[in-house]
Amino acid sequence: MDLTETPDIADRFARLATDHAPGQENRHPVDDVARLMRGETMAGRPVDFSHGDVDAFPPPPDAARLVGEAITIGGAQAYTEYRGAGAIRETLAGRLATFTGARIDPEAMILTPGTQGALFLAVASCVGPGDAIAIADPDYFANWKIPAFLGARIMPVTLDYDAPGRSDAGLDLAGLEAAFRAGAKTFLFSNPNNPTGVTFSGAEITAIAALANRFGVTVICDQLYSRLQYRGTDFHHLCAEPDAPDSLVTIMGPSKTESLSGFRLGVAFGTRSLIERMEKLQAIVSLRAGGYAQRVLLSWFAEPEGWMAGRIAAHEAIRDDLVAQLRDMAGVRVRTPQAGSYLFPELPALDTSSGDFVRLLRAQAGVIVTPGSEFSRRKTAGIRFNYSQDHAAAVAAMTRVCAMIARYRSDR
Amino acid sequence: MDLTETPDIADRFARLATDHAPGQENRHPVDDVARLMRGETMAGRPVDFSHGDVDAFPPPPDAARLVGEAITIGGAQAYTEYRGAGAIRETLAGRLATFTGARIDPEAMILTPGTQGALFLAVASCVGPGDAIAIADPDYFANWKIPAFLGARIMPVTLDYDAPGRSDAGLDLAGLEAAFRAGAKTFLFSNPNNPTGVTFSGAEITAIAALANRFGVTVICDQLYSRLQYRGTDFHHLCAEPDAPDSLVTIMGPSKTESLSGFRLGVAFGTRSLIERMEKLQAIVSLRAGGYAQRVLLSWFAEPEGWMAGRIAAHEAIRDDLVAQLRDMAGVRVRTPQAGSYLFPELPALDTSSGDFVRLLRAQAGVIVTPGSEFSRRKTAGIRFNYSQDHAAAVAAMTRVCAMIARYRSDR
Numbered sequence: 001m002d003l004t005e006t007p008d009i010a011d012r013f014a015r016l017a018t019d020h021a022p023g024q025e026n027r028h029p030v031d032d033v034a035r036l037m038r039g040e041t042m043a044g045r046p047v048d049f050s051h052g053d054v055d056a057f058p059p060p061p062d063a064a065r066l067v068g069e070a071i072t073i074g075g076a077q078a079y080t081e082y083r084g085a086g087a088i089r090e091t092l093a094g095r096l097a098t099f100t101g102a103r104i105d106p107e108a109m110i111l112t113p114g115t116q117g118a119l120f121l122a123v124a125s126c127v128g129p130g131d132a133i134a135i136a137d138p139d140y141f142a143n144w145k146i147p148a149f150l151g152a153r154i155m156p157v158t159l160d161y162d163a164p165g166r167s168d169a170g171l172d173l174a175g176l177e178a179a180f181r182a183g184a185k186t187f188l189f190s191n192p193n194n195p196t197g198v199t200f201s202g203a204e205i206t207a208i209a210a211l212a213n214r215f216g217v218t219v220i221c222d223q224l225y226s227r228l229q230y231r232g233t234d235f236h237h238l239c240a241e242p243d244a245p246d247s248l249v250t251i252m253g254p255s256k257t258e259s260l261s262g263f264r265l266g267v268a269f270g271t272r273s274l275i276e277r278m279e280k281l282q283a284i285v286s287l288r289a290g291g292y293a294q295r296v297l298l299s300w301f302a303e304p305e306g307w308m309a310g311r312i313a314a315h316e317a318i319r320d321d322l323v324a325q326l327r328d329m330a331g332v333r334v335r336t337p338q339a340g341s342y343l344f345p346e347l348p349a350l351d352t353s354s355g356d357f358v359r360l361l362r363a364q365a366g367v368i369v370t371p372g373s374e375f376s377r378r379k380t381a382g383i384r385f386n387y388s389q390d391h392a393a394a395v396a397a398m399t400r401v402c403a404m405i406a407r408y409r410s411d412r
Numbered sequence: 413m414d415l416t417e418t419p420d421i422a423d424r425f426a427r428l429a430t431d432h433a434p435g436q437e438n439r440h441p442v443d444d445v446a447r448l449m450r451g452e453t454m455a456g457r458p459v460d461f462s463h464g465d466v467d468a469f470p471p472p473p474d475a476a477r478l479v480g481e482a483i484t485i486g487g488a489q490a491y492t493e494y495r496g497a498g499a500i501r502e503t504l505a506g507r508l509a510t511f512t513g514a515r516i517d518p519e520a521m522i523l524t525p526g527t528q529g530a531l532f533l534a535v536a537s538c539v540g541p542g543d544a545i546a547i548a549d550p551d552y553f554a555n556w557k558i559p560a561f562l563g564a565r566i567m568p569v570t571l572d573y574d575a576p577g578r579s580d581a582g583l584d585l586a587g588l589e590a591a592f593r594a595g596a597k598t599f600l601f602s603n604p605n606n607p608t609g610v611t612f613s614g615a616e617i618t619a620i621a622a623l624a625n626r627f628g629v630t631v632i633c634d635q636l637y638s639r640l641q642y643r644g645t646d647f648h649h650l651c652a653e654p655d656a657p658d659s660l661v662t663i664m665g666p667s668k669t670e671s672l673s674g675f676r677l678g679v680a681f682g683t684r685s686l687i688e689r690m691e692k693l694q695a696i697v698s699l700r701a702g703g704y705a706q707r708v709l710l711s712w713f714a715e716p717e718g719w720m721a722g723r724i725a726a727h728e729a730i731r732d733d734l735v736a737q738l739r740d741m742a743g744v745r746v747r748t749p750q751a752g753s754y755l756f757p758e759l760p761a762l763d764t765s766s767g768d769f770v771r772l773l774r775a776q777a778g779v780i781v782t783p784g785s786e787f788s789r790r791k792t793a794g795i796r797f798n799y800s801q802d803h804a805a806a807v808a809a810m811t812r813v814c815a816m817i818a819r820y821r822s823d824r
Binding site (some may be wrong): 008009012013016017021024027051053054055058059063064067068070071072074075077078079081082113114116117120125126127128129131142145146149151259261262263264277280281283284285286287288289290291292293 | 493
C-alpha cells in the first residue's frame with residue numbers, strides 16, 4: 001500500500017507505465033507472443049474495444065456547426081477565463097442541475113480538457129506527497145496512476161461488485177471507514193464504475209456522504225458515464241444528497257456517451273474552494289479547455305428529441321448480446337453493466353498470463369481489450385471491453401474472444 | 413531561493429496565485445484602487461494587452477476547414493496515440509527541421525494541449541520535490557509557478573537584457589554555471605524571451621549547450637515565438653547546435669504568432685526518453701491534444717505565400733510605434749524586442765505600487781497589462797504588453813498609458 005514517500009523522478013515515471021493503457025496498444029509490438037500461439041489467426045473485422053467507436057456512434061449533429069461558429073466569434077471564444085467561458089458555464093449549470101437534481105453554481109464550475117483533465121486537477125488539488133487517498137478497487141486506471149505520480153499513498157477499498165446476487169456496487173463501507181480512520185482525507189471513485197459498469201445504490205451513496213462528513217474527507221466523484229443508464233437502473237447522484245459531502249467535486253463530460261471525445265471536454269463542479277484550486281492548477285497545466293471546442297458544450301443535454309434514448313437503447317442491445325455470449329462460457333464471471341459502455345468479465349484460469357492473453361487476442365483475433373491489471377490489484381484476470389461499437393462487429397469479435405478463451409483455458 | 417521542501421498542499425496552492433495572471437483580470441475587481449485615483453477616466457477603445465487579439469490578427473484561412481475535415485474523418489482523428497497522430501507528427505518533423513536546421517525524429521515528438529501543456533509536461537518530467545531547476549529572470553510566469561507547484565527549488569539566473577548597448581539576451585553565464593555547480597539538473601528558458609522579446613546570441617546559445625553537457629543538465633527551451641523574427645534578428649536554435657545538449661526538449665506551437673490559440677496546440681520535440689516521459693504524464697493529465705484540433709497543425713508552416721511575412725511586418729510596425737512612444741517618456745527604460753510580440757518597459761518610480769498601477773490602468777485607462785512581478789523577482793517595476801493588437805487601438809492605448817505614468821510618477 002505504501003506506494004511512495006516523495007519518490008525520485010525516475011521512480012515516479014516507472015510507475016506510470018502506459019504499455020497497456022487504452023489507445024496505446026499500437027505502439028507495442030506483439031511479436032513476443034508468437035511462441036505462445038495456439039491455432040491459426042482468426043478472420044473478421046478487427047475491433048478496438050479499448051475505447052468507443054465514434055464512427056459507429058457519431059457525435060450529435062450540432063457539434064461541427066458549433067465549433068465553426070466559435071472560430072467565427074474569434075477572440076472572445078479563443079481566450080476565455082481559465083475556468084471556461086462564463087455564459088457556457090451558466091447554461092451548463094442549469095442543465096446539470098436538472099439532470100442531477102442538485103443546485104449547481106456556475107462560479108463553482110470549471111471546464112477542462114477532457115474529463116481526464118478534470119480528474120488530474122481534482123486529485124492534484126487534494127493530495128500531495130505523502131497524503132493518503134482512498135480509491136475503489138477496481139476503478140479507472142488513472143485513479144491509481146495520478147495519486148502515484150503525485151507521491152500520495154493509495155488505500156484501495158474493495159468493490160465486491162461480482163458477489164452472487166449483488167445489486168448495489170458492493171463497496172466495502174467498513175473498509176472505507178478504516179481508510180478514513182487511517183488518515184485518508186480524499187476518496188475518489190467513479191459512478192457508474194469504470195471498468196465494471198455497476199452503479200452505487202442509494203444506501204451506498206448516503207453512507208459515503210455520511211462517512212465523508214464524519215471524517216472531514218473530500219470526495220471526488222467521476223460520473224462521466226452517468227447519462228447512459230439502462231432500463232431498471234436507479235441512479236443516485238452524490239451531489240444531490242440532502243447531506244452531500246461538504247467537500248465534493250463531481251466530474252462529468254460529453255466525452256464518450258455523446259461521442260465528443262475528439263474535442264477534449266470535461267466539466268467539474270462542486271465545492272468552490274476546490275474549483276478555485278483546480279483553476280489555479282489549470283493555469284499552469286493547460287491554461288484552459290480549447291476555447292473553440294468549449295462551444296460544443298452548448299449541444300450537450302440539448303440533443304435532438306430521442307437522440308439520447310436511441311443511443312441508450314442501441315448500447316443496451318449490444319450489452320445484452322455480449323453478456324449472453326460470455327455467460328455461455330463456463331468459468332467466465334460477468335456482471336451485467338447498469339450504466340456506461342464497459343463490460344469487465346473475469347476469465348477462467350488460462351495457460352498464459354493475463355497480459356500475454358491480451359496480446360494474443362490482438363495478434364490472433366484482431367481484438368483489442370484492456371487488461372484488468374490497469375484497474376485493479378485484485379481482479380487481474382479481468383479484461384475490459386468498451387462496447388460502444390458497431391453492433392455486428394462487436395458480436396463477431398466477442399465470438400472470437402470466446403474461441404480464444406477456449407483455446408487457452410487451463411481446464412480445456 | 414528555497415521555495416520549498418515537499419510543501420503541504422495549501423502552501424503549494426498559495427504559491428499559485430493567479431490574481432495577476434494574463435486573462436484572469438476580469439475576475440478581480442478594481443474598486444479597491446478608487447481611493448488612489450488621480451484625475452478622470454480616459455476615453456478610448458479598451459485594449460487588453462495581456463494577450464494577442466485574434467480578431468485583429470485572425471488565424472490562417474485553412475484552420476476552420478481542417479477542423480471540419482477532422483470531424484468528418486471521425487474515430488481515427490478523435491483517438492490518436494497520446495503523443496498525437498503519427499502522420500501529423502511526421503509532417504511537422506519535416507517542416508520544423510527545415511525551420512530550425514535540426515534533425516527531428518517524429519517519434520521523439522509529442523503534440524500537447526497548447527504550449528502550456530508542453531511546458532508543464534516537460535518540467536514535471538525533469539523535476540520533482542526538492543530537485544533544483546535554473547530559470548532565467550525575467551521569464552514566462554509559468555516557468556516560476558510550475559516548478560514551485562512541483563516542490564522544486566528554483567535558482568534564478570539573471571537576464572541583464574536592458575544593460576546599455578546590449579545586443580544579446582544578457583544571460584549571466586557565470587550565474588548559470590554556479591547554478592549547475594550548486595546542483596540544478598534542469599535549465600528552463602524561453603527564446604525569444606517572454607516578457608522582453610530579446611533573443612539569445614549565437615555565443616550565448618553555444619555557451620548554454622556547452623555548460624549543459626559539461627554538467628549533465630537537461631535544457632527545456634521554449635521557442636513559442638521564434639517564427640516572429642524582426643528584420644536584423646539573427647536567431648539561433650539551440651536544437652540545431654553542433655554540440656546541442658544531449659538532453660534537450662524544444663517547445664513550439666502555433667498558438668500566438670499564427671492566432672491559433674483557440675485550438676490549444678503545442679509541440680515538443682527532442683530527447684526521446686524525455687518525450688516518452690512526457691507522453692506517460694500526458695496520459696494522466698489530459699490524455700492527448702484535442703484529436704480534431706490536431707489536424708489544424710497541417711496548416712502550420714504551410715500558410716499562403718506572404719501570409720507570415722505580412723504578419724511579421726505588421727507587428728514590426730506596431731512595435732516601432734509603441735517603442736517610440738515609450739522612449740519619449742523620461743525615466744522609462746525599454747529595449748526593442750527582436751522577436752515575438754511582447755514589450756516589457758520598466759517604469760520610473762511611481763507614487764503607487766506596481767500592482768496598484770496595473771489596476772489603475774484598467775480602471776482609468778481601459779488598458780490591461782501584466783505586472784512584472786509575474787515574470788521576475790528583480791524587474792517588478794516592469795509591465796508587459798502583448799502588442800499583437802489592432803495597430804491604431806494599441807497606439808491610442810499606449811498614449812493613455814504614458815499619460816497615466818505622467819499622473820502617477822514620483823518625480824512629476
